[in-house]
Amino acid sequence: MLTGAVVWCLGSAPQPALAQAPANTAGLAEARLIEIYQLIGAGQNSEALVKSQKLATELPHFQLAQLVYGDLLAARTRFVRTVGDVPEDLARIAGPNLTDLREESQRRIQAIRERPLPGTVPSQFVALSAKTKHAIAVDASRSRLYLFENSPAGMRLISDYYISVGKAGLSKTIEGDQRTPLGVYYITSNLDKKSLKDFYGAGALPINYPNVLDLKRGKTGSGIWLHGTPPNQFARAPLATDGCVVLTNPDLDHILRTVEVRSTPVVIADRLQWEDARAVRQSGGAFEAALRAWRNAKTLGDVNQVLSFYAPDFRSNGRALEQWIPQLKDELAKTRGRTIELKDLSLLHWSDTAETMVVTFGEVPQGTRTGRTKRQYWVRNNDQWKIFFEGSLQ
Structure with missing residues (x-):
């Protein structure tokens, strides 16, 4: 008794x-x-x-x-x-x-x-393309990773897991600082467990840190993964990694079998803000107006009008704006007179010291079935949205 x-x-x-x-x-x-x-x-x-x-x-x-x-x-x-x-x-x-x-x-x-209410999603997920089947959000304050399924009915939380982050906390800045980065990322590959040391457990999913915004801010480092634990360790302390996001092996194994490489976004936040999914979608209205205006300018083929949407510090894979302009002119020449359609649009919002939108879409000229898949990074300055990166995805 x-x-x-x-x-x-x-x-x-x-x-x-x-x-x-x-x-x-x-x-x-x-x-x-x-x-x-x-x-x-x-x-x-x-x-x-x-x-x-x-x-x-x-x-x-x-x-x-x-x-x-x-x-x-x-x-x-x-x-x-x-x-x-x-x-x-x-x-x-x-x-x-x-x-x-x-x-x-x-x-x-x-x-x-503090379970999220039904019908709510993290505020970063403004819109996801139908081609994006899953999404991940990490709330470091709760040591939690949330896995979503994206369907025609919208995003649905299907699982959530305990996780560990960097020994020194969050907001990675330099190589070796033992901090976990904050921002919007994508899974870039799925590393075979057989190629890894036991330390990484069931496997690893690298993300694209440093992303375009990180590089713009001078951040350094690499090798940020979602990975598991050694065989003799079930879970790690909340602050225990060198910057990676670490799950138990059974939890990671489920994620490895579920998500898709390259198309799965990973949002890492200090504290997620959960909002009604419809309100989050509507919150992107002002930005979408700017995106449509950019598309319309490109359809008209006026170089100067299109360039008005780009920030002075624009970069594209190492090229400054002046170096990139010839490519823009070539694109306009090929599509002149044809309406540009933006298909499979995804909008991911990030806000810290600046407000950023990570945009992925297929740019398809009228009369063609396919086009290049592009990713843009926009920043909001004085209520105006400007593009500071644009590149094609391979």
């Missing part, structure tokens, strides 16, 4: 129901852990202890599960007031490891308490 109690938990407010997780499915380990938290919150310590023992036995390298199991054992004789409620001498020996596990627990609990 339990004579003590665990008084840290999700709280007494109703929590989201969790599907029953098969005991041998490591990919649902967090669901099982949160179920244990919920049982503790409901005062059902006996049932929580049974489930905790089972989870700790099946996943001995899941350190947080081991810690919770220890708390439940301790609660048989005394009150347990915090995650990892151990004597002071043991706490000193454990040092940062215990602190990290407590923080991991709080981040997981926070993510469950």
Whole structure:
């Protein structure tokens, strides 16, 4: 009979129901852990202890599960007031490891308490092309990665996972600063697990850091990946990487089998702002008016009118605006008199010290079936949108 109690938990407010997780499915380990938290919150310590023992036995390298199991054992004789409620001498020996596990627990609990409302999406996802089947958003403040499916009915959150980011936090600036970048990125490749060290676990998905905006701001560094953990480590502390975004291997494996290379956007934010999907779409109205005006100018073929949409510091794959103008004139000559259609349009919004829109589309002249896929970066200055990068995707 339990004579003590665990008084840290999700709280007494109703929590989201969790599907029953098969005991041998490591990919649902967090669901099982949160179920244990919920049982503790409901005062059902006996049932929580049974489930905790089972989870700790099946996943001995899941350190947080081991810690919770220890708390439940301790609660048989005394009150347990915090995650990892151990004597002071043991706490000193454990040092940062215990602190990290407590923080991991709080981040997981926070993510469950602060579930995004149905029908909401991160504000960065203004519009996604039908060709973009999935999208990823990372909320570093909650140590959470959200995976979306994009369908004709709109974006739908299909999974979310605990993640770790850089040891030194966020906003990567230079090579080796152990920070995770903030911004809008794309998955560039899927690295075969066989070609990687065990350190990266189930595999790796590199992203295109530094992106065009990062380069414009003089940021350096490379090798920012979404990857897994070594075989003997289930999860890492919230701040534990050299700048990458790290998931458990079962969670990463699901992402590896789901997302598409090159077309999947990855938004990394300090804290995501969730808004009604229709309101987010409508928020792009002023920008879309500028984009249409650029398209109309290009259709007319007036070089000077088209150039009025480009920023003085425009670059295109190393070329300044003057060096790029001959290419623009060549494009206008080939399409003169034909309406330009923008197909498969995606709009991703980023706002920090400046407001930026990352735009991807197929530029298709009237009378043709296909055209070049382009990506532009626009910046808003004094209520005017200007292009500071334009390039074709291979």
